[in-house]
Amino acid sequence: MQHLVIQLLNSLVFGMLLFTMAAGLSLIFGQMNVINLSHGAFYLLGGYLGLSLARQLNSFWLALLIAPLLVGAIGLALEYFLLRKLYGQHRQLDQVLLTFGLALAIADLMRWQWGSYVESLAPPPLLAGQVSLLTLQFPVYRLAIIGFGLLLALGLWLFLERTRLGAIIRAGVWDAQMVSGLGINIQVIFAGVFGLGTALAALAGVIGAPVLHLYPGLDSEILILALVVVVLGGLGSLPGAFWGSLVIGGVDTFGKALVPELALFLIFAVMALVLWLRPAGLFGLKVP
Numbered sequence: 001m002q003h004l005v006i007q008l009l010n011s012l013v014f015g016m017l018l019f020t021m022a023a024g025l026s027l028i029f030g031q032m033n034v035i036n037l038s039h040g041a042f043y044l045l046g047g048y049l050g051l052s053l054a055r056q057l058n059s060f061w062l063a064l065l066i067a068p069l070l071v072g073a074i075g076l077a078l079e080y081f082l083l084r085k086l087y088g089q090h091r092q093l094d095q096v097l098l099t100f101g102l103a104l105a106i107a108d109l110m111r112w113q114w115g116s117y118v119e120s121l122a123p124p125p126l127l128a129g130q131v132s133l134l135t136l137q138f139p140v141y142r143l144a145i146i147g148f149g150l151l152l153a154l155g156l157w158l159f160l161e162r163t164r165l166g167a168i169i170r171a172g173v174w175d176a177q178m179v180s181g182l183g184i185n186i187q188v189i190f191a192g193v194f195g196l197g198t199a200l201a202a203l204a205g206v207i208g209a210p211v212l213h214l215y216p217g218l219d220s221e222i223l224i225l226a227l228v229v230v231v232l233g234g235l236g237s238l239p240g241a242f243w244g245s246l247v248i249g250g251v252d253t254f255g256k257a258l259v260p261e262l263a264l265f266l267i268f269a270v271m272a273l274v275l276w277l278r279p280a281g282l283f284g285l286k287v288p
Contacts, residue, residue: 020152022233024196035096039223041103041219048119127144172190204222239283
C-alpha cells in the first residue's frame with residue numbers, strides 16, 4: 001500500500017512537470033498551428049540557465065524568475081526573425097524542418113557550454129527535506145511541484161477564459177484572419193504566444209532540474225512525452241494538456257515501477273487506444 005501511494009504521488013509530480021512543458025506546446029499549436037520541435041531544447045536550455053543563475057546568484061528563486069524570461073525573449077526573437085516568414089497553409093513542412101534544426105543547433109550550443117555530464121540543481125532550502133504523510137516520508141519539493149502545477153493550470157485557464165487577451169487568443173485559434181480583420185495585430189499575438197510557450201518550457205526545465213537532473217538528450221526525451229500528451233489530450237486544448245499529462249505521468253511512473261521493460265510501449269499503447277476511441281484526442285474537436 002505504501003509503495004502504491006508513493007508511486008501515485010510520483011506520478012502526480014511527473015504529470016505536473018509534463019503539464020508545465022506541454023501547456024506551452026499546446027498553446028503554440030493551438031494559436032499558430034505550428035508543431036514546435038524545438039520545445040524540448042527550450043526546456044533543457046531553461047534548466048541549464050537556471051542552474052548557472054542559481055550558482056552565480058546563490059538563489060533558486062531568482063533563477064526560477066530570470067531563466068524563463070531569458071528563454072521567452074529568445075523565443076520572441078526566433079519567432080520574429082525566423083518563424084514569422086513561414087506562416088501559411090502550405091508551410092507546415094518548412095516549420096517542422098526549421099524548429100527541428102533549431103533544436104539540433106540549441107542542443108549543440110548547450111553541449112558546448114555545459115558539457116556532457118549529468119548536472120543537478122538543488123531545491124531551495126525552504127523546500128528541502130521531507131514531510132510525513134501518514135506513515136510515509138515524501139520530499140517537500142515534490143509536493144510543491146504538484147501544488148505549483150495545479151496553480152499554473154488554474155492561472156492559465158483563468159487567463160484564457162476570463163480575460164480580454166485570452167478571448168483574443170481563443171478567437172485567433174478559430175480564425176486568425178477574422179481577428180486580424182477586427183484591427184487586432186495578430187502577428188503581435190502570435191509572437192506573445194510563442195514567447196509565453198517557450199517561457200513555460202524553460203520554467204518546466206528549472207523546476208524539473210532537481211527531480212530529473214539535466215543531461216544531453218533529455219530535451220528529446222521530454223519532447224516526445226510532451227508531444228504524446230498534446231496528441232492524447234487534443235491538439236491545442238489546454239484542458240486536454242492537463243488531463244493528458246496526468247494520464248501519461250501515471251502510465252510512465254507505474255510502468256517504470258512495475259514493468260520497466262514495457263514502460264515506453266505502454267505510453268504509446270495508451271495513446272493509440274485513446275486515438276482509436278477518440279481520433280481528435282480527449283478534448284479535441286471531433287473529426288468530420
